[in-house]
Every structure is written in C-alpha cells, then in structure tokens.
Amino acid sequence: MNARSDIKEIKNAIRAVGLRATPARVATLRLLRQATSPMTHGEVAAELDENGVDKATAFRNLNDMADAGLLRRAELGDHLYRFEELRDGEGEHDLHPHFLCVDCGSVTCLEEVKLTVGSRKASEQVGEVSEILLRGRCNNCQ
Amino acid sequence: MNARSDIKEIKNAIRAVGLRATPARVATLRLLRQATSPMTHGEVAAELDENGVDKATAFRNLNDMADAGLLRRAELGDHLYRFEELRDGEGEHDLHPHFLCVDCGSVTCLEEVKLTVGSRKASEQVGEVSEILLRGRCNNCQ
DNA sequence: TAGCATATACAATCTAATTGCAAATGCAAA
DNA sequence: TTTGCATTTGCAATTAGATTGTATATGCTA
Ligand SMILES: [Mn+2]
Ligand SMILES: [Mn+2]
Ligand SMILES: [Zn+2]
Ligand SMILES: [Zn+2]
Numbered sequence: 246m247n248a249r250s251d252i253k254e255i256k257n258a259i260r261a262v263g264l265r266a267t268p269a270r271v272a273t274l275r276l277l278r279q280a281t282s283p284m285t286h287g288e289v290a291a292e293l294d295e296n297g298v299d300k301a302t303a304f305r306n307l308n309d310m311a312d313a314g315l316l317r318r319a320e321l322g323d324h325l326y327r328f329e330e331l332r333d334g335e336g337e338h339d340l341h342p343h344f345l346c347v348d349c350g351s352v353t354c355l356e357e358v359k360l361t362v363g364s365r366k367a368s369e370q371v372g373e374v375s376e377i378l379l380r381g382r383c384n385n386c387q
Numbered sequence: 388m389n390a391r392s393d394i395k396e397i398k399n400a401i402r403a404v405g406l407r408a409t410p411a412r413v414a415t416l417r418l419l420r421q422a423t424s425p426m427t428h429g430e431v432a433a434e435l436d437e438n439g440v441d442k443a444t445a446f447r448n449l450n451d452m453a454d455a456g457l458l459r460r461a462e463l464g465d466h467l468y469r470f471e472e473l474r475d476g477e478g479e480h481d482l483h484p485h486f487l488c489v490d491c492g493s494v495t496c497l498e499e500v501k502l503t504v505g506s507r508k509a510s511e512q513v514g515e516v517s518e519i520l521l522r523g524r525c526n527n528c529q
Numbered sequence: 530t531a532g533c534a535t536a537t538a539c540a541a542t543c544t545a546a547t548t549g550c551a552a553a554t555g556c557a558a559a
Numbered sequence: 560t561t562t563g564c565a566t567t568t569g570c571a572a573t574t575a576g577a578t579t580g581t582a583t584a585t586g587c588t589a
Contacts (some may be wrong), residue, residue, distance in 0.1 A: 257459060265535060265586050286577075287510045299538050304577065318540085324545085325576075344513045357506065364500040368465040369497045371486045372525035378464060383514035407555050408568060428545075441569050447547070448567090466576085469547075 251275070262313035269298045270306050273364075274330065282352040283319050283327035283343070321345040321352060322380055329354075340376055346383035355379065393417070399515035411440045412448050416457070424494040425461050425469035425485070442523065463487040463494060464522055471496075482518055488525035497521065 249373075255274045256266035264270065270376045276292055277284060289301040307328050311318040321343055335341075344353040356379060360368065368374050397416045398408035406412065418434055419426060432445040449470050453460040459477075461469045463485055477483075486495040500519065502510065510516050 260587095268399050269537080287575095297538090301539080301578075302537055305579095308578095309536095318466040320522075321465065322464045322518075324462070325465045325587070344510060344516070346514060347517075355510060355513070357509050359506050361501050362422050364502075365523075367499050368486060368497060368521055371497070372488055372523050372540065373529065374486070374521045374523040375489075376522040378520040378522065379510055379516045380462075380518040380520065381514050381516040387517065409555070409567065439569095441568080443547075444568055447548095450547095451567095525586080 258315060262315045264309060264313055269293060269302055272296055275305055277328060277330050282354060283329035285325045285327050289328065319343060321378060323350060327352065338375055342377035342379060344379045346386055347380055348382050348386035351383055400457060404457045406451060406455055411435060411444055414438055415448055419470060419472050420525050424496060425471035427467045427469050431470065461485060463520055465492060469494065484519040484521060486521045488528055489522055490528035493525055
C-alpha cells in the first residue's frame with residue numbers, strides 16, 4: 246500500500262531470487278513496477294543516474310535480475326534491450342507478445358495475441374516458438 | 388540461366404530503382420539471390436571484402452538498395468540488420484514473417500504464418516501491424 | 530559486529546553502424 | 560567515343576549501445 250511496505254515487498258522479491266537488495270536494485274524494480282511498458286537500459290540508467298548510480302551498474306543489475314528470473318529482457322527489433330518485471334507465474338515460456346511502433350518506439354504489451362492453429366503448426370516445424378513480436382505504426386503515428 | 392545473363396538481369400534490377408549498377412552492388416544482389424535466408428551486414432561485408440569492397444560501402448549499398456525498395460532491411464531482434472531481396476510484387480505491406488533462433492541465430496522465412504482473427508482485432512486497436520516476428524529455438528538447437 | 534562474498538564506481542573496451550571527405554567511376558549526352 | 564558531372568567508393572574517424580576489468584565499498588549471514 247504505502248511506500249514503506251512497497252519497498253519491503255521489493256526487497257523481498259529481489260532476495261527471493263538470490264540477489265542482494267541494494268539501493269540501486271530497489272530503485273530499478275520500483276521504476277519498472279511504475280512503468281506501463283518495458284523500459285530500455287538507457288531509460289533506467291538515466292533515472293538512476295540522478296541517484297548517483299553508474300550506468301554499468303544499472304545494466305549489470307538489469308541483466309542479473311533478468312538472469313535470476315525476476316525480469317524479462319526483451320529484444321523488440323530496434324537494437325535496444327528493454328526490461329519488464331515478469332508477471333507472477335509467467336515463466337520463460339508463455340511470455341506475452343509486444344507491439345513496437347517503428348516510428349515513435351512506443352511499446353505495448355499484448356496479453357491476448359496468438360497464432361492461428363495452422364500457423365502454429367507451420368512454425369513448430371521450424372522450431373519451438375517462445376516469443377511473438379509485432380511491429381508497425383501505432384495509432385498516434387498513423 | 389547462365390552467369391552472364393544473370394548479371395544482366397541484376398544490373399537491370401538495380402538500375403530499375405534508380406541506382407548505378409556498380410560491381411559492389413551487383414555482387415551484393417547476386418549474394419542475396421543465392422542466399423536461402425536474409426544476410427546480415429557483416430556476412431555481406433565479409434564476402435565483398437574478398438573483392439576489395441569496403442564495409443562502409445557494403446553497408447551504404449545495402450541501405451540504399453533497401454531505401455530504393457529493392458531490398459528489405461529486417462530487424463529480427465538480435466541487434467543485427469539483415470537484408471533480403473523483396474519478392475516480385477511484395478510491397479512494404481504483406482511482408483512475410485520470420486523465425487529467429489535465439490541460440491544459433493539462424494533465420495527462416497515463414498510465408499504462411501498469420502494471427503487469429505481475435506488477435507488481429509486486438510492488435511489493430513494498438514496500431515497497424517506491418518511485421519510479425521517469431522523467436523525461439525530451432526530444431527537443431529533443442 | 531566481524532568476515533567475506535557480492536555489488537559498485539569509474540574507466541576502458543567492444544561491436545555494429547554511420548559519417549566526412551577527397552578521389553574514382555558509371556552513365557547519359559554530345 | 561569522349562566528355563561532364565552527379566553518384567559512388569575507399570579510408571579513417573566517429574557514434575551509440577552494451578560490456579568488462581578492477582580496486583573499493585557494502586549487504587548479509589553467522
Ligand atoms: Mn510486456
Ligand atoms: Mn524472408
Ligand atoms: Zn508510434
Ligand atoms: Zn538454432
């Protein structure tokens with residue numbers, strides 16, 4: 246509810262995956278929880294810079310938390326990494342798709358998007374699909 | 388049929404989009420026509436390097452031919468650009484999806500993959516989808 | 530609260546991609 | 560065929576995102 250208990254919860258989440266709950270990591274996860282779409286390393290690093298956190302530290306923390314299974318590191322086809330917290334119970338599989346606007350770079354999480362049965366069969370002949378990405382132009386950019 | 392007439396045809400294709408048919412460009416398009424999947428800038432540049440073509444030239448040519456509508460510059464979510472010749476009549480829209488193996492980086496062109504009707508509706512609320520990308524692990528990498 | 534593995538700051542490094550510019554060249558017009 | 564000139568090229572420098580090395584600082588457990 247309040248900021249104090251939020252931070253408690255954030256520290257717990259970080260420790261639960263075997264990492265130390267440092268100020269930089271708490272600030273990172275708090276940022277990502279406030280965000281409505283995945284944030285780039287640059288965006289996260291810029292925010293944490295105001296707290297005196299180095300960008301190498303910011304990036305290492307994002308990668309480490311992703312490796313630990315707390316975050317998802319998404320590559321959306323614009324040569325930037327983006328990070329979002331994994332929903333409770335969302336594993337490496339059943340990751341939700343994203344939409345990236347190639348004009349403005351905005352990202353939308355798409356919970357319900359799926360392939361047709363035929364498409365799923367066709368793609369499974371090639372390999373095991375773990376991620377679906379849509380690209381195009383968002384409504385603001387039409 | 389033979390190499391001679393192939394090269395004629397390649398030169399024609401390059402000139403048809405308003406560009407000069409230089410040796411570097413002919414070699415580039417010939418490479419892409421032989422390839423079975425889109426090639427990265429690095430792959431193209433490495434081949435052309437043997438002909439004494441500079442990588443900046445290779446990249447400029449790939450970008451210029453893509454801007455001219457002769458090639459497609461695809462971003463498949465691994466921070467590399469890949470290039471493939473546009474099929475005859477394949478415009479900016481109706482581009483076929485790709486599958487990228489996150490392990491070995493291999494790419495497969497998927498002609499038939501589509502979204503379910505519901506998914507298409509859901510994604511159109513966000514914007515106009517022009518590209519679909521699947522990521523996962525190919526059969527070789529399971 | 531002491532000990533130590535983990536995490537941090539700061540600087541250096543890596544790779545893909547791009548740019549500036551003078552010299553070279555494709556090609557259309559003469 | 561030759562000429563004129565815009566386009567293209569080679570080469571070197573640069574940019575930007577991401578990563579790494581390392582000495583110091585700190586979270587956390589005992
Ligand atoms: Mn998301
Ligand atoms: Mn393709
Ligand atoms: Zn947009
Ligand atoms: Zn593979």
